[in-house]
Amino acid sequence: MAKDMSFEAVMARNGEIMKNAVGIDYDLFESGSIAFDYERMMRETGYDLQEIEEIQRETGVGDTPIYELRNLTKLARKFAPAGKGARIFIKDEAANPSGSFKARRAATACYHAKKLGYKGVIAATSGNYGAAVASQAAMRGLKSIIVQECYDSKGKGQPEIVEKARKCEAYGAEVVQLSVGPELFYTFLVLLEETGYFNASLYTPFGIAGVETLGYELSMQFREREGRDPDVVVVTNAGGGNLTGTARGLIKAGATDTEIIGASVSLQGLHMASDSQFNKKSFTTGHTGFGIPFATWPDRSDVPRSAARPLRYIDRYVTINQGSVFYMTEVLAQIEGLERGPAGNTSLAAAFKLAQELDEDKIIVVQETEYTGAGKHIQPQLTFAKENGIKVIIGDPTEEVPGENIILPKDPSYIKVEEIELDRTRRSYIRNCIKNTKVEKVTKEDLEFLIEDTKSNEEFVKKVLDEFGVAY
């Protein structure tokens, strides 16, 4: 009998398809309630840091250089109070094969897929990760399929995503492109079932453990060149894997005093699944449209339990407007001689402002860059924005309305960050845990899990549970 390939039938086979496609039995880590054993999942299905370093070395991943951005630091100090203006550094992750830190995530996933005997890998991604998977798969002799959300219903594609498709094809991948909508997941499942390939999800322990080397390297590099760990690491945050992996790597290096600040581009007001708004945004990652939903419910991803859990590690979360990131991308090229980004420069733009709060002898690190190229560059992205009716204005970024305009700061003093009140994010996460597991009473284990998963404390979690009328 032929399998039922209808939308409902395929979606109903999700659990079974995923089990075959990631080779992990997630049930092993479940408590049956809210809690699951995160560390056990990371330990038993992943590789230790040394193994991952070796795996990544085999395919030229990692060991990326650090540059001190002396001119940018000087510029920041001009707008900082006397004695303020931390030294700004950047880790040039664009130096990885395929041009971003995502190579670290793909390296372990592809190694693991090869080891388990899969013939190919599939990833659902419109971003750098596709190129990373295609590149690592090429090195490991695996076939690859990348599934992208690329076009609106008029067939217009974000230039940045089109460029990603090109790059994936350059590495021999098949690129399946879709119009806007979360039902991409259905096509993804159909492909997994048909091919029997490995799901190189961004959110497995392999992927996240692959980023740990970034945090670890950071600490080692700074101890070597400056004799100490960085004071602040700023991370461009979307699905949370970049932040989670980096923070875990820093902790493994013993850099427990380093403050982890997440930064996302504010796309407030734009709906990510809306066909008509799809091309109104000028960022396809690093934005709040992913950052907030994934922080408040990480298990929305394509695996049952996400290894990317940003609230576990984040100390502070700020947003910045699109125009400031574009401005900073131009500044990076003009005074530091580095043409990178733009999306990856979200943390750079935030760091420029954050450095002004810190003493001059402090060290603030922008932990990644990404490659730039046709389509993936401020000019084509702003050209595209204008074609979609977005006004490009030079003025006060606080007046930017995502989907209507992009405001480039009049001068560097106009670059500001906005705080996300993390306690509210934590509260939403706890609410989602309750809603999605439908528990009436949280267990002792749940309570401990929630404290850890929100990096908060017993008092806070209990207060939130009281508020929602949930017993513990």
Place this chain on the structure above:
Amino acid sequence: MDARKGDWVRIHNIVLEAGERAPNIPEDTQNVPLELWDKGFLLNEGANIGDKVEVETYIGRKMEGTLIEVNPYYEHDFGKCVPELMYIGRQVRSLLEKDGE
């Protein structure tokens, strides 16, 4: 005949019709179909744009769809001049020069 067997082509499919979309998505998205594009080597002896065809994708999967393009190529580029960006480099360079160092 627009394409011959073995030509590199682009095909198009409708995955879900407008009425079949997931219920929890915005209305504007529900009102349009979920479309799919892929590329491969044409397996039919010959075909014209708009024909239903079968292709073998680059990694060797077989797939059917409507032929929409032969020898597809990328048109993305470095965009047009964005005059609004022109002040930035000069501005920050002159701020640094004023340093007196």
